[in-house]
Structure formats: C-alpha cells, structure tokens
Amino acid sequence: MLLINCPYCGERPELEFVHGGQAHIARPGDPAECSDQQWAEYLYRRDNIKGLHGERWRHTHGCGRFFNALRDTTSDVFLATYKVGEQPPTQAQLKGVKA
C-alpha cells in the first residue's frame, strides 16, 4: 500500500485515491479542426514512461480534488505532488529527493 501526499490533505493511503492517467495532456481547443491522427493521439497515445512519470490523481475518498504527481514507475516512489495548474518540479528542485 502506497502513501500518497495529497497537496490539500497530506499523506493518505493509496486506497483513498483514483489514478487519472498521464498529466499535462491538453484537450485540442477545437476537435472539429483536428485530423484523425491528432484526435487519436489525444485520445489514445500515452508516453508510458519507464522512469519519472507525470500523472493525475484524484483524492476521491478525501477532498475529492484532482492533483498531479511525479512518480518513478520503476519503483513506485512519489517524488512530488503538486496542484493542478502548477508546473511539475524541476530537476534542481527534485535534487536530494530519493527515487
């Protein structure tokens, strides 16, 4: 069981959260203007990174709010969580955080 640090509520067990997939994917402003390829990429293509993964989580059984996290998919260690609208922490800010 992982402990996840909700930026609003603090550390809570994994069971309180729902994973929301890869973060920072912008929905195309005007879907009608997209080619099939662009729309398919928005819907289906994911980076599926082996390493540091920016992802959305929702504290469903808590505050109910979405937030973002940086997690190492080779160890499941969370390096940081941050609020929606904020940029992920830079390499310099992550220095000293153990993956």
Added chain:
Amino acid sequence: MQRFSGLSLIRRGLTGQRGWQPQWRQAEPKAAYDAIIVGGGGHGLGAAFYLAKEHGLTRVAVVEKGWIGGGNTGRNTTIIRSNYLFDESAALYDHSVQLWESLSQVLNYNVMFSQRGVLMLAHTVHDVQVCQRHVHANRANGVDNEWLTPEEARAVCPLLQTDDIRYPVLGAAFQRRGGTARHDAVAWGFARAADALGVDIIENCEVIGIRRDAHGAACGIETTRGFISAPRIGVSAAGHSSVIMKMAGVELPIESYPLQALVSEPVKPIFPCVVMSNTIHAYISQSDKGEMVIGAGTDAYTSYTQRGGLHISRHAIEAICELFPMFRRLRMLRNWGGIVDVTPDRSPIIAKTPVPGLYVNCGWGTGGFKATPGAAHLLAWTIAHDAPHPINAPFTIERFRDGNLIDEAAAAAVAH
C-alpha cells in the same frame, strides 16, 4: 535435436538419466541475420520457430534481455480459451487454440496442454445476459461454448459454492476446449524446436537501440552485446513494447500495468477445471504440481515494478474464499507480478509499423498466454510476407486512428 519418446525416457531412466543434451545452444550473436525477434518469451520464440519452419527463414535470432521465459511467459496463470465476443477476436484466439491442440506433437515437447474446460461464472442478471450473448456469438463463429445452470456448473466443478454467498452463481458459460498448459514448457519447447531449425537464441542481450537506414527502414539493433544487423525486426517484448518501439520512433497506444498472480501450497488433485468470475474477479485452476493457481487484477496505475499492490491480491483471495470456502485454510506459497501492455480496446496489435522492416506483436493486456502459438504464428507470417495474415489484419496500430476498435474492453469477455 535429441528427440523425446517413451523409449528414450525409459532408456535414460535405466541409465541414471545421463546423456541428456542441453535443450538449445548458448548462441553468440552473429553480425547479421535475415530476421531478429526481440523478446524471448513464448510469443517471440514461437515467431522464430514458425519463421524457420513455415517460411524457410533459418538465419533468425531471438534476443532476450534476461533468460528464456523469465518474463510474462513464466508469470501468467496459464489459462487458455477462445470465447471472445467479436468476430475478429474469436478468429484470432481460436486460431491459437487450434494450434495448442497439436503443439506438443509439433514441438516434440510435452507442453501439458489440458483441455479441462473453462467455466465463466454469472452472478447477476446482467452477467447472465452477457454470458449467454457470448455463448451465442461464439457458437455462430464456430467456437464451442455452452450455457450451464448452477446445478450443471456444480456437476462440472463440485467445489463451487453457488448459494449462500454474497453474489450467488446464477449460471455459467463453459468452454470445454479451453484449459491450461505448462507455461515454462511452452517457452522451452519453442526454444528447443527453433534452435533445432538453426535459430540463434541469445540470452542476456538487451536491446538499447533500433538502427534505421537512410530511407528510414529498420536495419538492425543495438544491444548490450553489440550491433546486430537484420532487414526485418519483430518486436514481441510485452511489458516493454512502448520502450522498445520508441527506440525506432514508433509511438504505441499502450500503457503498462502490473498484473499479479499467486499460488498456494500444493494439494492433491481436487480441482477439475478452470473457474473465472468477472464480477467478483477471480481466476483459479490447479497446476499439475497441485498448487492452486490464482489470478488477481492489475494495479490501478501504470508501473514497471513487477510487483503490484497487496490489496489487489487480497481482493482476489477474498473472491476465491467466497466461491470455494474450503480453500480458506489453504496457505499461499508465492505471489508475483508481471508487466502487461494494455491497449485502449483491450485487443492486441500484431502488425506492420510505420517503419519499414519493423513489426510488432503487443498489447495482449492481461491475456497473452492463451494466444502464444497463434500470435507467434501470425507475427511470423506478417514478417515473412511483409503483410498481415487475414486473421491479424484487423489488429493494426492504425485502428485507433480510423475508429475500427475491436472493443473487448466493453464486451468484457474478462474483467479488466
């Protein structure tokens, strides 16, 4: 190749089991091959075997970063069935079951394929409707499947608790041709048979790059044991398909999740078939060693950890204890995880890619073992002809762009 027969077993048995040869050579990578398969699981070894046997390509190498069958081939719960809803899926999975039926003879290696039947339980009115729809769709496609009442299901599997449980069993779909096989033997049997046809099986050789020529076509792989050139490269590296394909600039609609399984201490033969339940999510069968083999679900988030959360396997065990109360006192021996490639429609991709000379077999999600000979056969065909076989023609990467999904996720032949 040293052929196995009843006589050879008796002879070795009487002479102290001496004189057995290694099942395959420890091959060193050569500079060039006609085709390379990336991934030494059942799918990859099988593809090399069929390339050599049916398409006459004998300068073939299989490269594996670890050891043969140490990935998902050795981590699954060995269930084989073909009762999928859609026409494309039924054709694909039944192609595989048909190959399973003669595989031990073809490989001269006992893969212990046992058609003990797969029982899929229905616990709700919706389940009953879905299962019966599957039965009808399967039969229309020539795939055997039948509807059983709870009494008939208990006759097939006497241990099954159908009443006095939270979700009583209202009936079941039963595919008699389904069953299990010994997964290690599948990898070893394909490796041995491919080796005998001249295929080089190169273990401890990790791919770190895919080289492309001036025209963009794949022309070889960079590995931890040096560059190996080949005009045709097939990738069958489930769990890491995205990682490998990105080396050639091909992006896949795939996410990787840990899927867990566990086995109990071995007990005497008590469990005559495979039982699975979508609604309360459990898979169980008994191995020939006597262990109860239990399949759990995937984690809720992508990961490459080959581990999985404890609460996921706990959930599966709770479901098993509900359906089979006598197993409550059974102790679990081991649990583990494997990394599975999941596509948005839960159907696989066996196809050419945008890169000429590069082919991929991936996206089998939580159910790739059953497809081992079929997927291998079709990947080999696709590589040899530079075009898909009619059976795998619908299973492209482009189906996601073109809207031709084969949506087994929604059809839910299994729980996802």
